[in-house]
Amino acid sequence: MEKLIHKIGTAISFSENSEYLLSExxxxxxxxxxxxxLIHAGEKNKANExxxxxxxxxxxxxxNSVKIELEDSEPFEVIKKKCLENNVDLLVCxxxxxxSLIKYYTGSxxxxxxxxxxxSIFVCKNVPHTQNVINxxxxxxxxxxxxxxxxKLAYQIAHSEKLSELTLIREMLVPxxxxxxxxxxxISDAEESRLRWCxxxxxxxxxxxxxxxxxxxxxxxxxxxxxxxxxxxxxVSEEGFDLLIVAAPSKKYKLIDRIIKHxxxxxxxxxxxxxxxxxx
Amino acid sequence: xxxxxxxxxxxxxxxIAILLLFAKVFGEVARRLKLPSVIGEILAGIFLGxxxxxxxxPEFYNHIFLSSESAxxxxxxxxxxxxxxxxFVVGSELELSHLLKEGKNATVISLSGVIFPFILxxxxxxLLFELLTNSPEEHRLxxxxxxxxxxxxxxxxxxxxxxIDLNLIKHRIGRLILISAMIxxxxxxxxxxxxxxxxxxETASIGIGWTIAAIIFFVIFSxxxxxxxxxxxxxxxxxxxxxxxxxxxFSLIACFAAAxxxxxxxxxxxxxxxxxxxxxxxxxxxxxxHKEMLNQFVTNIFTPLFFVTIGLKINFIENxxxxxxxVVLIISFVAKVIGVGVGAHYFARxxxxxxxxxxxxxxxxxxxxxxxxxxxxxxxVIEKQMFVALVIMALVTSVVSGPLMSLVxxxxxxxxxxxxx
Numbered sequence: 001m002e003k004l005i006h007k008i009g010t011a012i013s014f015s016e017n018s019e020y021l022l023s024e025x026x027x028x029x030x031x032x033x034x035x036x037x038l039i040h041a042g043e044k045n046k047a048n049e050x051x052x053x054x055x056x057x058x059x060x061x062x063x064n065s066v067k068i069e070l071e072d073s074e075p076f077e078v079i080k081k082k083c084l085e086n087n088v089d090l091l092v093c094x095x096x097x098x099x100s101l102i103k104y105y106t107g108s109x110x111x112x113x114x115x116x117x118x119x120s121i122f123v124c125k126n127v128p129h130t131q132n133v134i135n136x137x138x139x140x141x142x143x144x145x146x147x148x149x150x151x152k153l154a155y156q157i158a159h160s161e162k163l164s165e166l167t168l169i170r171e172m173l174v175p176x177x178x179x180x181x182x183x184x185x186x187i188s189d190a191e192e193s194r195l196r197w198c199x200x201x202x203x204x205x206x207x208x209x210x211x212x213x214x215x216x217x218x219x220x221x222x223x224x225x226x227x228x229x230x231x232x233x234x235x236v237s238e239e240g241f242d243l244l245i246v247a248a249p250s251k252k253y254k255l256i257d258r259i260i261k262h263x264x265x266x267x268x269x270x271x272x273x274x275x276x277x278x279x280x
Numbered sequence: 281x282x283x284x285x286x287x288x289x290x291x292x293x294x295x296i297a298i299l300l301l302f303a304k305v306f307g308e309v310a311r312r313l314k315l316p317s318v319i320g321e322i323l324a325g326i327f328l329g330x331x332x333x334x335x336x337x338p339e340f341y342n343h344i345f346l347s348s349e350s351a352x353x354x355x356x357x358x359x360x361x362x363x364x365x366x367x368f369v370v371g372s373e374l375e376l377s378h379l380l381k382e383g384k385n386a387t388v389i390s391l392s393g394v395i396f397p398f399i400l401x402x403x404x405x406x407l408l409f410e411l412l413t414n415s416p417e418e419h420r421l422x423x424x425x426x427x428x429x430x431x432x433x434x435x436x437x438x439x440x441x442x443x444i445d446l447n448l449i450k451h452r453i454g455r456l457i458l459i460s461a462m463i464x465x466x467x468x469x470x471x472x473x474x475x476x477x478x479x480x481x482e483t484a485s486i487g488i489g490w491t492i493a494a495i496i497f498f499v500i501f502s503x504x505x506x507x508x509x510x511x512x513x514x515x516x517x518x519x520x521x522x523x524x525x526x527x528x529x530f531s532l533i534a535c536f537a538a539a540x541x542x543x544x545x546x547x548x549x550x551x552x553x554x555x556x557x558x559x560x561x562x563x564x565x566x567x568x569x570h571k572e573m574l575n576q577f578v579t580n581i582f583t584p585l586f587f588v589t590i591g592l593k594i595n596f597i598e599n600x601x602x603x604x605x606x607v608v609l610i611i612s613f614v615a616k617v618i619g620v621g622v623g624a625h626y627f628a629r630x631x632x633x634x635x636x637x638x639x640x641x642x643x644x645x646x647x648x649x650x651x652x653x654x655x656x657x658x659x660x661v662i663e664k665q666m667f668v669a670l671v672i673m674a675l676v677t678s679v680v681s682g683p684l685m686s687l688v689x690x691x692x693x694x695x696x697x698x699x700x701x
Contacts, residue, residue, distance in 0.1 A: 174449055175375040176440030176458055178572045187576065193444055200450075228377075230564040259504055262377030266564070 004153055005032035005120070009088035011079050011113070012040045014051050017094045021124055022059055023132055024274075025092045028122065031160045034090070037067045039082045041075035075109045083119060090120045095271060114268050115253040120153075120278045125271040138167040138241045140232050141205055145280035146247035148212060153278055154245045155214045165218045169235060170201045171228045198223040229266035237272035244272060248279040284350050292351040294344060296358070296585070299592075302328055303584035316438055316678050318647045321584050322671065325591015331598075345592060359589045360549070362582030363651055367469075367550040368535045369575050370436055370648065371557020372566065374462045376503065382459045385628040389456060390463035392623020393642050394432040397615035398471070401428035404611050412604055413663055425475050426661045430653065430670060431615045433468035434461040435646030435678065442644065442682040446689075453634050453689075457641040460620070464642065469554050470499060472652060473547035479659050491546040498542065499555055507559045510534070514565035527570055531560050548655055587647070590654055590671070599664040608669040612677060616643040637688040644681035649674030 010025040012018050022038075029036045042048050048070055056063050069082045083091055095110030114121060139154040141147060151168075158166045174197065177190050201223050209219065224231040236244045249264055257265050267275065284292060302324035310320030326332060334341040345352065379386065405412065405424030413423055439461045440449065448454035477491035517526040535553045542552030560566050617639035624635035653670035656662045662670070 172450075173375070173568075175378055175462070176373050176436055176449070177444070178568060178575045179370065179373045179437040180441040180444050187572070189444070190572075193449075197450060226568055227564050256380065260376045260380050260507075260562070262380060 002152065003032065004149065004156065005034050005090045007035045007037060007086060007088045007090070008032075009037045009039050009079070009083050009086065009091045011075070011091065011093040012038050012052075012055070013075070013094075014040070014055075015094070017124065017126070018055060019058060020132065021092055021094050022055060022061070024122065024124055026059065026061065028090065028092070028157075031157060032090075035067070036065070037069055037082070037086050037088060039069045039079055041073060041078040042070060043072045044070040076112050079109075079113060080117060083117065088119060090122060091117060092122045092124070094124045111268060114277060115257075118279060120248070120276065122274070122276045123271065124274050134161045134163070134242045136165075136167065136239075136241050137161075137163060137243045137245065138169055138232075138236055138239075140244065140246040141168050141170045141208070142247040143204070143208065144247055144250065146250075146278055148208070149280045150245050150247045150276075150278035151208070151212055151214065153276065155212075155217065157243070157245075158217060163217075165220055167220045167222060167239075167241070168205055169222050169224060169232050170205060171224045171226070171231050172197060172201060173226055173228055194225060198225065227266070229261075229263040233267050233270060233272045241273050243274050243276060245276045245278060248277050284354060288348045288350040288354075291344065291348040292354050295351060295355050298328065298344065299324075299355070299585055299588045300581070303588040304580075307584060316441075316646060316675070317584075318587050318650065319675055319679075321587035322591050322650070322675075325588040325593075326596050327591070328588070329592040330595045331591070334595075355585070355589065358582065359586040362578070362584075362586035363654070364535065364539050364549050364553045365532075365574075365578040366583045366586070366647070367651070368531075368553040368557040368560075369571070369578050370465070371554040372561025372571055372574075373436060373440075374466065374558045374561065376558065376562050378455075378459055379462060382455065385624075385630070386456055386459040386463065388627040389620060389624045389638060389642075390460035390467070392627065393434065393460055393464050393616060393620040393639075394467045396619025396623070397431035397612075398428035400611055400615040400619075401431035404607070408607060412607065413666055415663065419661070422475060422479055422661055425478075426472075426656050429468055429471045429475060430645075430649065430656070431612050432464060432471065433645060433648055433652060434464040434616075434642045435644050435648040435674070436461050436465055437648070438644045438646035438678045438681070439641060442641065442685065445682060446686055448685075448689075453638065456624075457638050460638070461642055465554075465648065466558070468652075469551055470495065472655070473542065473551040475661065476547045476551075476655070476659055477545070479661060488546075494545040495542075495547060495551075498545075498552070502538070502555045502559045503562075506556070507562055510560050511563040511565070514563050518565050527565055528574055531566060531570070531574070534560060548659075550651065550655065583647075586654075587650070590650065594664055594667065596668055596671075599668045601665040601669065604665050604669040605672050608666075608673045609676060612645070612673050613643060616677075633688050637685045640681055640684040640688060643684075644678045645674040646678040647674070649677070 005028065008025055008029055010021055012021065025036055028034065038052065040048060052068055053063065056066070067086070069086070071078045071082070079091065079093070082088070091113065093110055093113055095108070110123065114123060134157070137154055137158055139151055142150065154166055177193065180190060202221050205221055209215065222235065224235055232244070244267070246264060246267065253265055261269065303321045306320035306324035306327070307317035308320065310317050330341070402424045405427035406420060409420050409423060415423060439457060443449035443454040443457060449458065473495050474492055477488055477495065513530065514527055517530055534556050538552030538556035539549035540552070543549040561571065617636060620639035620642050621636040624630045624638050625632050630638070650671055653662070653667045653674070657664065657667045
């Protein structure tokens with residue numbers, strides 16, 4: 001199998017979810033046979049080293065199998081710098097499910113990581129109350145290079161977790177469709193067009209699966225018509241998926257993208273599950 | 281308080297029934313002929329108005345449509361609600377996120393689809409003022425500004441339908457046309473509202489400077505904080521209140537409040553409805569189902585009333601001036617097709633055929649062009665002859681848009697159809 005992730009970085013803040021973050025990092029370290037680097041924004045002193053020591057002990061991790069990076073500066077800057085220095089290609093971090101309104105617009109550390117870092121990012125939304133297992137995974141299908149990598153990653157994770165099915169979501173919205181009934185169109189014309197487009201999207205996804213040679217699994221393809229990003233958020237939340245895998249946006253999101261929200265910004269605003277944002 | 285008397289009420293309902301019946305029948309015939317239904321609805325008005333019914337059966341025409349002023353005002357009120365709601369629905373289809381995503385190319389194309397037609401329209405209005413209108417000299421500036429705006433605007437409903445028919449709406453070129461039409465509409469309505477502000481400076485509740493400042497503030501506020509407020513309110517309605525159709529009811533309340541505000545500041549009610557339509561349509565709780573429900577209700581009842589009353593008011597034969605019609609038709613085609621075509625080819629670096637296909641696509645003015653003409657006529661910016669020319673231009677550009685796009689694209693269809701979004 002193609003090795004998709006080489007180095008995993010984990011942003012540790014020694015908060016209540018650090019243990020969970022580390023256990024998730026271990027899961028991906030094992031799946032992808034990758035190196036693991038633990039990053040903390042704080043002084044390099046005995047106290048912090050002891051904290052790491054006890055965290056590793058709790059999860060029975062050999063301290064020699066991981067690298068620890070410490071630097072006392074702004075958390076986002078430290079994480080960004082250390083990821084760059086170590087060629088990290090997947091960063092694991094935690095985030096609140098939802099930020100306050102002001103925090104949402106000004107950007108918390110986790111949201112800034114999601115919006116600005118140019119690598120794949122796994123975001124844990126909260127500590128699970130039950131056993132830490134993945135029962136179902138959904139992938140937001142995108143035909144870009146990042147989208148293809150997201151599908152391959154999802155496939156490898158699903159295989160490793162012994163899942164029997166992978167849910168593939170494709171969103172679409174054609175602005176102006178309901179308006180087209182104003183002049184010469186009819187409701188049945190509009191509905192017919194919508195159904196035709198949905199079946200075209202399904203066909204395109206099947207072609208993509210063949211192209212990527214991902215045949216050994218059952219795929220449940222869902223075409224969602226409506227506001228892109230929001231529809232997926234609703235669907236993933238309602239269906240109770242444990243993990244959503246998406247392709248990273250082709251350009252970095254800025255403040256304007258929060259004001260005129262679109263696509264992944266709806267998902268970043270209110271995380272429906274743990275999320276893996278994949279960058280090719 | 282004044283009430284509609286028994287006789288007024290009888291005539292009011294008679295007018296509504298007759299107008300809707302003819303509008304629907306003529307509209308359906310137009311649909312079957314693959315023409316925009318607005319053509320049928322306007323023809324129904326011409327049939328029922330002074331042009332035909334008034335000429336051949338003046339007594340019947342006068343009794344039904346002219347004998348009760350109160351009934352006529354009430355019908356006019358309904359028609360105004362119709363156009364306000366139509367612009368609200370059109371606004372709700374403008375996806376700001378798609379404008380943001382499409383970036384440079386759509387901006388370049390839409391700006392060339394506004395700037396060039398505006399300059400050519402303004403110059404034609406200024407230089408051919410005496411040929412195109414009998415208005416007094418002091419109207420030269422406003423008339424020229426209006427002509428520029430009328431040529432800049434596009435018609436989203438007819439463009440969307442044309443793109444669906446040509447199976448282009450999901451392809452890159454269709455998406456560019458649609459997004460550019462949205463930007464053109466937004467800029468066009470802002471320009472038109474400023475022109476109305478200039479005209480209304482004497483009668484408006486506030487001065488022209490304040491009107492323009494209020495327009496700009498209104499647009500920016502509605503599309504940023506206004507949208508956030510709507511989002512929160514709809515969420516509350518969606519989760520906490522058990523009002524059937526709560527979101528549609530609240531949307532209509534907001535629509536009429538915005539219409540009242542923009543009318544108050546000296547522009548037109550439709551502008552407020554259009555901008556609030558954009559703000560509301562971009563919230564996640566105003567879904568496709570809401571849009572479709574509202575659209576059906578508006579386009580089957582209110583909009584036909586608006587279009588049929590256009591024909592009622594004007595004698596299209598008496599006011600048909602071939603020179604004005606030809607001038608308007610020529611400059612509308614040249615301005616939009618060349619403006620967009622050149623912009624798309626030289627600035628957005630698109631192939632020449634695609635560029636001109638986009639030009640033909642954006643050239644359709646449809647119902648929106650007609651609405652702009654009606655409002656300008658009501659505001660005294662143009663005269664009936666120019667209005668008739670604008671209606672003809674709107675209809676011709678809508679009808680030929682699809683076939684001309686198809687013709688231009690025919691040779692490299694396969695290339696275009698490979699590029700899905």
